[in-house]
Amino acid sequence: MVKWLERQRNPNSHHICTIEKVIDETPTVRTLIFSDEILSNVLPGQFAMVWIPGVNELPMSVMITQEKNKAAFTVRKRGEPSTAMYNLTVGDYIGVRGPYGNSFDIKNGKLLLVGGGTGLVPLLRLITFCKPSHDITLLMGSQTKKEVFFEDLANKLLKKNKHQVITVTEDGTYGKKGFVTDVLEELFTKNSFDAIYTCGPELMMYKIVKLATSNQIFVQASLERMMKCGIGICGSWYLWELLY
Numbered sequence: 571m572v573k574w575l576e577r578q579r580n581p582n583s584h585h586i587c588t589i590e591k592v593i594d595e596t597p598t599v600r601t602l603i604f605s606d607e608i609l610s611n612v613l614p615g616q617f618a619m620v621w622i623p624g625v626n627e628l629p630m631s632v633m634i635t636q637e638k639n640k641a642a643f644t645v646r647k648r649g650e651p652s653t654a655m656y657n658l659t660v661g662d663y664i665g666v667r668g669p670y671g672n673s674f675d676i677k678n679g680k681l682l683l684v685g686g687g688t689g690l691v692p693l694l695r696l697i698t699f700c701k702p703s704h705d706i707t708l709l710m711g712s713q714t715k716k717e718v719f720f721e722d723l724a725n726k727l728l729k730k731n732k733h734q735v736i737t738v739t740e741d742g743t744y745g746k747k748g749f750v751t752d753v754l755e756e757l758f759t760k761n762s763f764d765a766i767y768t769c770g771p772e773l774m775m776y777k778i779v780k781l782a783t784s785n786q787i788f789v790q791a792s793l794e795r796m797m798k799c800g801i802g803i804c805g806s807w808y809l810w811e812l813l814y
């Protein structure tokens with residue numbers, strides 16, 4: 571069915587969707603849910619270009635939902651376009667094109683997922699593609715307690731796996747105190763991992779890739795770079811991979 575729909579729809583033209591549900595995740599983050607069979611089935615790491623009518627177009631990772639054929643975006647209000655998207659309500663329209671981008675290469679064994687803020691979106695989708703045999707550690711970083719989100723959802727998605735979800739806040743108001751990269755160094759002293767996947771602030775990912783490569787661990791980082799076309803023409807690039 572998805573293949574048939576893909577043939578009917580030009581991925582480079584906007585497909586108009588209606589916002590059906592809005593979930594407040596934190597005081598600055600909202601999830602907008604809409605019906606779209608193609609986007610509901612994207613691979614972990616893929617994204618869509620989202621047109622906010624009258625404002626701008628932004629790249630967004632596609633969030634998982636609990637309902638069949640529904641897709642979502644989880645947006646943090648930052649500048650004008652993301653704030654306009656955050657302020658959309660039920661019944662408002664968005665234009666989506668895509669999906670674009672590569673997907674994570676999921677290795678067997680013990681996986682470490684490290685997400686900061688809305689960088690958790692592609693990592694939660696990655697979890698839904700894992701097998702029950704995967705042993706998964708999820709490190710979730712936020713600035714402060716009220717900005718922690720998706721912890722319950724992550725635990726629910728991981729219930730069939732051997733797993734641990736570790737929350738880290740910069741001010742220590744919830745979970746461990748500090749940056750996820752500090753906790754990562756601590757984790758490496760007691761654990762070994764077969765692969766690491768990360769998405770979030772670029773400096774965080776830079777440190778994670780450095781730590782992973784110095785420990786000779788396979789690592790993939792999903793970059794949230796400025797992009798306009800979604801297909802590589804504008805000179806941006808999306809997924810970068812280091813294999814050791």
Ligand SMILES: Cc1cc2nc3c(=O)[nH]c(=O)nc-3n(C[C@H](O)[C@H](O)[C@H](O)COP(=O)(O)OP(=O)(O)OC[C@H]3O[C@@H](n4cnc5c(N)ncnc54)[C@H](O)[C@@H]3O)c2cc1C
Nearest residue numbers: 617629630631645646648649650651652688794795796797
């Ligand atoms: C693959 C990918 C996935 C992403 N997934 C998410 C997600 O799930 N949730 C989320 O909240 N954010 C995500 N982002 C970041 C998001 O696209 C915006 O960069 C972010 O929301 C800030 O947008 P802003 O315009 O409000 O910021 P501002 O700092 O105000 O941006 C200034 C101007 O730059 C332009 N601009 C900003 N960001 C981009 C961009 N990435 N590409 C092109 N032009 C841009 C806009 O025209 C804007 O007017 C993702 C980015 C990428 C590349």
